[in-house]
Amino acid sequence: MAKSTVVPFELPSEFSPDPLTEVIQNGAKALLHTAIQAEVSFFIAEHAHLLDEEGRQRLVRHGFLPEREVMTGIGTVPVRVPRVRDRGANEDGSKIKYRSALVPPYLRKAKSVEELLPWLYLKGISTGDFSEALAA
Template identity: 45%
Template sequence: MLAQAIEVEVQSLLDNFTSLQANSKQGVVRNGHLPERHLQTGFVDVTVKVLKVRDRTGSEIKFNSILVSAYLKRTKNIEELIHWLYLRGISTGDMQPALRSLLGKQAKGVVSKQCFSTQAAVGSKIRPVV
């Protein structure tokens, strides 16, 4: 389903630039796929191949998927889950076993990175009690 949605995105871009020509050929065309990537979702890991577009006119037209951004590795719900667990008072060490079942071997790096950003965000909003 995700592949079909990306296909629609690319086709929409190509349709917008059908009038562009380069040497009496279509100016903006499909050009294969980016390397395969794996996205972590809340339920299952998904393998994604995003299409590439080539601009023959030199106008520097590029395709950037709205659905699968350039550096996306995890969907938002996993990051929100990590923040939620942290804010509920579970220490970093205690979150490891809980998240290992969700994230697999990557849990250790993901948790420490997210906890650090959560500490920074929460710490800036805490006021001393007077």
Template identity: 45%
Template sequence: MSQNNNIVSIQIPENPLEQILKQGAQQLLAQAVEAELILLLEQYQDDKVEGVQRVVRNGYQPERTIQTGLGDIPVKVPKVRDRKKEGVKFNSSLIPPYLKKTKNIEELISWLYLRGISTGDMQPALAPIFGNEAKGLS
């Protein structure tokens, strides 16, 4: 604590059950996205360019988080490279580009607003549900 600051940060330990649920959701989501990628790669499995596979894995997009009912879940979406440069890309149907929060979170925010909670009171109302992850919701 500095001399000019009298605010003390309180660290609340995360519930072990919530940790297990988040880890399970993260692993299940990663497996489902991986299965989607395998389906795409199988579509182009017989298509070769100069004797090598046309569409191949090419790492991952930068890790991002998605706000869910369980809290923030980190996700990594794989990328592919099209050696013919004809624009074959991998877009997961589960994690579309620019997805920041799940649909049920967006519906919850709308419902709270309709029930009379003003936009200024939204974060304190969501904090008991999402904890510190409620900061980005509006």
């Protein structure tokens, strides 16, 4: 009775049925990371002339926001957006804030996915014909 016939299944997170999609997702992650780093570097360089009271550069990199996953047409892609800290203040007391144009705050789905979901519902589910909806 000690012999078990239960077959252990691989965990879904460790199993990739399509290695091509995995390669594409890894490439998208690396490309997005590079683009965000370039965007932050450009933002800081644009404000490099601003100095604080001690003569140091006013805007500096300050770690990362929590990692989040963004749903795209190729699946989920993990994203880490850098933080930018403003050590000084404007005349009115406000601070300069960095907001990524590529990955705005609270973005969870790419625009193409958000546009596809209503189309799938209206054309696919109501008629039962997904061919036109999936072509979009």
